[in-house]
Amino acid sequence: MASLRPRRSADPISDSESSDSREGDEGWDDVEQDEEETTEVISLLDDKVFPDVLSMLAYCKESHGFDFLAVRQKLQLDFHGSVKLVNYIRHRVHEGSPVTEDISKADFDQDQFLKPVLDDDAVIIGLFDLPDVVPEGAPAAEGQGASVVDDLLQRNTQLQEELARVTAQFESYRATVAETLDQRWGDVDAAEAEAKAAGDKGKTKAGEKPVDASKYYWESYAGNDIHETMLKDTVRTEGYRDFIYNNKHLFAGKTVLDIGCGTGILSMFCAKAGAARVISVDASDIIDKARENVIHAGLASTVTLIKGKMEEVTLPVDAVDIIVSEWMGYCLLYEAMLPSVLYARDRYLKPDGLLIPGACNMWIAPVADGEYVMDNVQFWRDVYGFDMKAMQSGIWDEVRVLHWPKDRVCGSPAGFKLLDLYTIKTEDLTFSSSWKSELTADVDDGLDGLLVWFDNFFAPSRESQGVGLQSVADEWAKEDKDRVAFTTGPFNDETHWRQGLLLFKHKDGEASSAALKKGTVIEGEVTFAPPEDMPRGLIIKTEWSVAGEAKKHSQSWDMR
Numbered sequence: 001m002a003s004l005r006p007r008r009s010a011d012p013i014s015d016s017e018s019s020d021s022r023e024g025d026e027g028w029d030d031v032e033q034d035e036e037e038t039t040e041v042i043s044l045l046d047d048k049v050f051p052d053v054l055s056m057l058a059y060c061k062e063s064h065g066f067d068f069l070a071v072r073q074k075l076q077l078d079f080h081g082s083v084k085l086v087n088y089i090r091h092r093v094h095e096g097s098p099v100t101e102d103i104s105k106a107d108f109d110q111d112q113f114l115k116p117v118l119d120d121d122a123v124i125i126g127l128f129d130l131p132d133v134v135p136e137g138a139p140a141a142e143g144q145g146a147s148v149v150d151d152l153l154q155r156n157t158q159l160q161e162e163l164a165r166v167t168a169q170f171e172s173y174r175a176t177v178a179e180t181l182d183q184r185w186g187d188v189d190a191a192e193a194e195a196k197a198a199g200d201k202g203k204t205k206a207g208e209k210p211v212d213a214s215k216y217y218w219e220s221y222a223g224n225d226i227h228e229t230m231l232k233d234t235v236r237t238e239g240y241r242d243f244i245y246n247n248k249h250l251f252a253g254k255t256v257l258d259i260g261c262g263t264g265i266l267s268m269f270c271a272k273a274g275a276a277r278v279i280s281v282d283a284s285d286i287i288d289k290a291r292e293n294v295i296h297a298g299l300a301s302t303v304t305l306i307k308g309k310m311e312e313v314t315l316p317v318d319a320v321d322i323i324v325s326e327w328m329g330y331c332l333l334y335e336a337m338l339p340s341v342l343y344a345r346d347r348y349l350k351p352d353g354l355l356i357p358g359a360c361n362m363w364i365a366p367v368a369d370g371e372y373v374m375d376n377v378q379f380w381r382d383v384y385g386f387d388m389k390a391m392q393s394g395i396w397d398e399v400r401v402l403h404w405p406k407d408r409v410c411g412s413p414a415g416f417k418l419l420d421l422y423t424i425k426t427e428d429l430t431f432s433s434s435w436k437s438e439l440t441a442d443v444d445d446g447l448d449g450l451l452v453w454f455d456n457f458f459a460p461s462r463e464s465q466g467v468g469l470q471s472v473a474d475e476w477a478k479e480d481k482d483r484v485a486f487t488t489g490p491f492n493d494e495t496h497w498r499q500g501l502l503l504f505k506h507k508d509g510e511a512s513s514a515a516l517k518k519g520t521v522i523e524g525e526v527t528f529a530p531p532e533d534m535p536r537g538l539i540i541k542t543e544w545s546v547a548g549e550a551k552k553h554s555q556s557w558d559m560r
């Protein structure tokens with residue numbers, strides 16, 4: 001549905017610069033210094049190790065009389081065929097059977113040989129760099145018979161084209177392997193569940209593919225931009241990373257479930273922290289990229305990626321020790337991903353298992369900024385001399401996502417909702433809570449709105465969590481070095497969530513209430529609920545009154 005704004009993309013109702021414009025992108029690298037990357041190519045025919053594939057193949061030819069490139073050429077093997085040949089040879093060697101150049105294609109032309117015998121086999125990865133097989137009957141390429149290195153040099157100009165082709169081949173190889181593994185894990189069940197869930201919606205004619213109401217949502221996560229924005233949000237990504245790397249003992253040997261793995265970043269943090277197994281689920285096509293990212297990181301033997309909805313896939317395990325997920329949307333609950341995490345918590349998390357994050361709380365504070373109102377509301381009354389008041393329609397009805405200047409927050413922030421993720425239920429996500437704020441300065445032109453944001457808390461155990469309604473991220477984290485917390489509020493570095501501005505209705509630019517003195521108390525009740533016609537959207541409503549004034553105010557805003 002085109003009307004839903006993906007939470008992380010440049011947002012039409014946003015008034016602020018995107019966080020891309022911020023300085024300080026440096027510093028979001030992996031804190032762990034990778035050891036010097038060394039590729040170890042294990043000989044196809046014994047256990048000798050080489051720095052690259054070509055020298056290994058030269059060795060096999062010289063010492064074992066086995067010319068891999070010649071066999072590949074003779075059998076006219078494409079990429080898949082070459083992968084099968086490598087795995088077949090490794091099988092034979094493993095069993096102690098001889099490997100000779102008179103191998104026939106029939107010996108290894110079975111899907112089982114697509115599965116790597118060695119994890120991260122550098123020979124398979126190195127197949128990318130080997131010269132093409134010349135089609136039968138075609139004249140030998142210039143340089144054939146000369147050294148392989150010369151051949152590679154001559155073919156330098158074709159490299160781009162070749163790379164695109166082999167990447168595509170590798171993709172399909174990986175998909176084939178994934179499919180085989182999925183089948184082994186009984187993903188047939190998942191397919192059935194999907195068909196059933198879709199069928200339950202009851203709207204499809206026999207034989208027609210069922211409609212997925214969230215299709216637009218998965219599509220919004222399929223492209224690179226949204227993930228780039230999230231990864232470049234250093235407050236967010238470093239928050240997860242620091243918690244995971246600072247608490248490696250929690251991960252060692254554990255099974256972790258990453259819900260909504262996106263590019264796979266959190267899964268890879270967990271794998272590097274020592275997890276025995278990471279199961280990464282995402283329903284968006286981005287998971288195909290995650291698969292590659294995981295392979296390139298050399299973590300394929302630890303991270304298992306499963307494409308599908310959390311509620312519908314069948315995991316290869318009955319229970320997990322840790323669930324990690326970055327599910328938070330604008331104003332925390334927009335896009336309604338949390339129910340998927342709660343579903344997985346109830347179904348898969350061990351009784352003493354860990355949730356990352358384990359708690360969130362939500363804040364509201366009054367704001368006043370005459371300049372903002374002039375620029376964004378009054379502006380329409382005189383546009384090059386024309387009164388465009390029609391453009392103001394709906395202007396007060398939408399939650400505006402922006403990073404608000406901290407000196408325009410004019411009241412004490414009030415924590416109004418605590419989400420203890422270990423205990424909260426999906427039905428608790430539709431709620432009403434009271435809030436109370438005291439003005440921290442005189443407000444001469446009245447209040448202009450309310451600002452909403454949230455904090456996230458990461459604790460190494462349920463017991464040590466201790467988050468309260470008014471817990472402030474920084475202070476809470478300081479209490480214990482194993483904790484990490486971050487805020488999306490206006491007083492700290494901007495995050496890609498920014499804050500939600502609930503702009504009060506101004507009549508022809510007039511402020512919504514009269515001048516108020518420092519210390520005045522504003523009290524209200526705020527309600528969060530999804531719109532009936534759009535379960536991933538959000539309606540925020542609040543009633544409020546100013547101490548000493550009889551008038552009760554009420555207004556609602558939505559995000560669709």
Ligand code: SAH
Nearest residue numbers: 221260261262282283284308309310326340
């Ligand atoms: N973990 C990644 C991506 C977070 S964005 C990171 O931290 O960078 C959230 C991701 O969750 C999206 O890729 C979205 O497709 C996925 N997602 C949301 N709900 C899901 C569900 N119910 N099942 C599977 N994937 C889901």
